[in-house]
Amino acid sequence: MNYERLDSDKKDILIIDDMAINLRVLSSILTKEGYNVRKALNWQMALTACQTVLPDLILLDIMMPEVDGYEVCQRLKASELTADIPVIFISALDDVFDKIKAFRVGGVDYISKPFEFEEVLVRVQNQLALRTAQLEILNLNTELEQRVKQRTWELEKALQILQEEISSRQELQNQLLDIALHDSLTGLPNRVFFIRRLEKALNRAQQKSNYHFAVLFLDCDRFKVINDSLGHLVGDELLIAIAHRLQACLMPVDTLARLGGDEFGILIENLTDISMAIQLAERILQQLALTFKLSRYEVFMNVSIGISWGNKDYERPEYLLRDADTAMYRAKAQGRARYHVFDPVMYQEAIQLLELENDLRRAVERQEFIVYYQPIISLATGNISGFEALVRWQHPIRGLVCPVDFIPVAEETGLINVINIWVLHTACHQLSIWQQHPATPKNLTISVNLSARLFSQPDFIAKIDQIIDETKINPANLELEITESVIMENTNGIKTILQQLKQRNIKLIMDDFGTGYSSLSYLYSFPLNALKIDKSFVKRMQENQENMGLVPAMIGIADSMGMTAIAEGVETKEQLAQLRSLNCNFAQGYLFSRPLEQQLVLKLLAAAPQW
Numbered sequence: 001m002n003y004e005r006l007d008s009d010k011k012d013i014l015i016i017d018d019m020a021i022n023l024r025v026l027s028s029i030l031t032k033e034g035y036n037v038r039k040a041l042n043w044q045m046a047l048t049a050c051q052t053v054l055p056d057l058i059l060l061d062i063m064m065p066e067v068d069g070y071e072v073c074q075r076l077k078a079s080e081l082t083a084d085i086p087v088i089f090i091s092a093l094d095d096v097f098d099k100i101k102a103f104r105v106g107g108v109d110y111i112s113k114p115f116e117f118e119e120v121l122v123r124v125q126n127q128l129a130l131r132t133a134q135l136e137i138l139n140l141n142t143e144l145e146q147r148v149k150q151r152t153w154e155l156e157k158a159l160q161i162l163q164e165e166i167s168s169r170q171e172l173q174n175q176l177l178d179i180a181l182h183d184s185l186t187g188l189p190n191r192v193f194f195i196r197r198l199e200k201a202l203n204r205a206q207q208k209s210n211y212h213f214a215v216l217f218l219d220c221d222r223f224k225v226i227n228d229s230l231g232h233l234v235g236d237e238l239l240i241a242i243a244h245r246l247q248a249c250l251m252p253v254d255t256l257a258r259l260g261g262d263e264f265g266i267l268i269e270n271l272t273d274i275s276m277a278i279q280l281a282e283r284i285l286q287q288l289a290l291t292f293k294l295s296r297y298e299v300f301m302n303v304s305i306g307i308s309w310g311n312k313d314y315e316r317p318e319y320l321l322r323d324a325d326t327a328m329y330r331a332k333a334q335g336r337a338r339y340h341v342f343d344p345v346m347y348q349e350a351i352q353l354l355e356l357e358n359d360l361r362r363a364v365e366r367q368e369f370i371v372y373y374q375p376i377i378s379l380a381t382g383n384i385s386g387f388e389a390l391v392r393w394q395h396p397i398r399g400l401v402c403p404v405d406f407i408p409v410a411e412e413t414g415l416i417n418v419i420n421i422w423v424l425h426t427a428c429h430q431l432s433i434w435q436q437h438p439a440t441p442k443n444l445t446i447s448v449n450l451s452a453r454l455f456s457q458p459d460f461i462a463k464i465d466q467i468i469d470e471t472k473i474n475p476a477n478l479e480l481e482i483t484e485s486v487i488m489e490n491t492n493g494i495k496t497i498l499q500q501l502k503q504r505n506i507k508l509i510m511d512d513f514g515t516g517y518s519s520l521s522y523l524y525s526f527p528l529n530a531l532k533i534d535k536s537f538v539k540r541m542q543e544n545q546e547n548m549g550l551v552p553a554m555i556g557i558a559d560s561m562g563m564t565a566i567a568e569g570v571e572t573k574e575q576l577a578q579l580r581s582l583n584c585n586f587a588q589g590y591l592f593s594r595p596l597e598q599q600l601v602l603k604l605l606a607a608a609p610q611w
Helices: 020-032 043-052 069-078 099-104 117-146 148-180 191-207 223-230 232-248 274-288 317-333 344-366 403-413 416-434 452-456 460-471 484-489 491-503 520-525 535-543 545-560 573-581 598-607
Strands: 012-016 036-040 057-061 087-092 109-113 213-220 255-260 263-269 303-309 339-341 369-378 384-395 399-401 445-449 478-482 507-513 530-533 564-568 586-588
Touching: 012 020, 012 043, 020 036, 020 117, 036 043, 043 069, 057 069, 057 117, 069 087, 069 099, 087 117, 109 117, 117 148, 191 213, 191 255, 191 263, 191 317, 213 274, 213 317, 223 232, 232 255, 232 263, 232 274, 263 274, 274 303, 274 339, 303 317, 317 339, 344 384, 344 403, 369 416, 369 598, 384 403, 384 416, 384 598, 403 416, 416 445, 416 452, 416 460, 416 598, 445 507, 452 460, 452 484, 452 491, 460 491, 484 507, 491 507, 530 535, 530 545, 535 545, 535 564, 535 573, 545 564
Parallel strands: 012 036, 012 057, 057 087, 087 109, 303 339, 384 445, 445 478, 478 507, 507 530, 530 564, 564 586
Antiparallel strands: 213 263, 213 303, 255 263, 369 384, 369 586, 384 399
């Protein structure tokens, strides 16, 4: 039998795993550290490798085809040739790994997947050191039998050194494991540690019916503002202060972890009901509402908290954390600095939202959108002066979907940009077709709503120019509706873009006026042509005469600034009469017409209705 080292200066490690990717990862880690690494995909290859060159250490995967890791280990230990070679098992976190069985069949340690670099090296180094120590002890014991009296002191000293080395390596291993399971900034347990604690709690809940626990997921509100304005060093100091304050709210048995960034997780155990978790959430919100006195600044910071009850029916600990995260986002949506308890309905809503997002992406690819047009009436003449383009989604299963149900998702995913440009191009193209019909008024306008996101695109103006050039419309007949959020985000940049649109004779309309953070200084600063009065004010104008004063004020603001006023949501003749009496310029709403498909617009124009 040939038993020669491939390299006498290198320790030889044999990896037995049927997954090529695991072989590559482990081989790369260990080769870089100076080990000689060989690989085997199954028991037969492993046996051949051992008969060729006897390894110093074997890394063995539990989940093996035909002959699993336990059986392979038993066969290795049953052979006189390989019985003394240390075997470290490899197991994924979600594998069914029987540690007792693994040690019973002869394993000396185990490594979890996904691999932690430091953990792999520590465990490999430790076992190689132990193996070396064991061999040295055997040699020393043989020599001790021959020269007991002469070498007693030397052997005792050697054994002491070996024991100190083993203890030192074990201590180093514990230190590295501690580093791998804790956050370097706050010193708190990290996500890996927290998941392991959740797993233990879940297992306990499944075994003991009277054991209950809860998970709190915390996310700092507007933490990015601190980082962007005061710098990351201040942000790190604030995270440490938050960690200390959270720890002060907890019992010693509770687990607080930093999950990443400005997110924290809390596991509270031995609860009687959910009210105990709610009380903790309220105490945390109260404590975090107090100012944080940092080394150079005083800042305010609070969190949004999601609470998930530790139901024993959960299959995995990650699902508990997922549901607490979902509840946290609901708390943020409701106004931040508050808590929300997870309800299974929220998970279904999240799934439905994800399905809607996926459908929306496909809708963009398949062009499932159509544009409807609602007439805008001149109150001075009673004639149609233009149309507002309103997008609809022709879903293959759900039918016609209104904007309120998919525009927020489009905004969040960034799909709004391509949808917006498509609607703008479609509306301009349709206007060019209508202008060739004799029933169409000479200066018929088309209004299109633009998302605030579109203004951040560097080629926005170029796309506008391209659409006008392709459709051959008169830019003076194009009206772009923007909300107040557009001009609030980047004042100087937006002002430049709006001036460029103005230079092209494109009209600009402030949409939903009065519903946002209206400021007269903003209105003076931007080249707006019209203000669109939100339908909520038009509705209240008739319901409550005391609130009617808002609409005259808005019309007055528009008139004083040389703008026209457009009232939307007009549904009754009484509202129309009131708007006329206030000298409102234009109106639209169901009183005149619902949004129409493009083929019905020419019929409406040919009928030449007057209001």
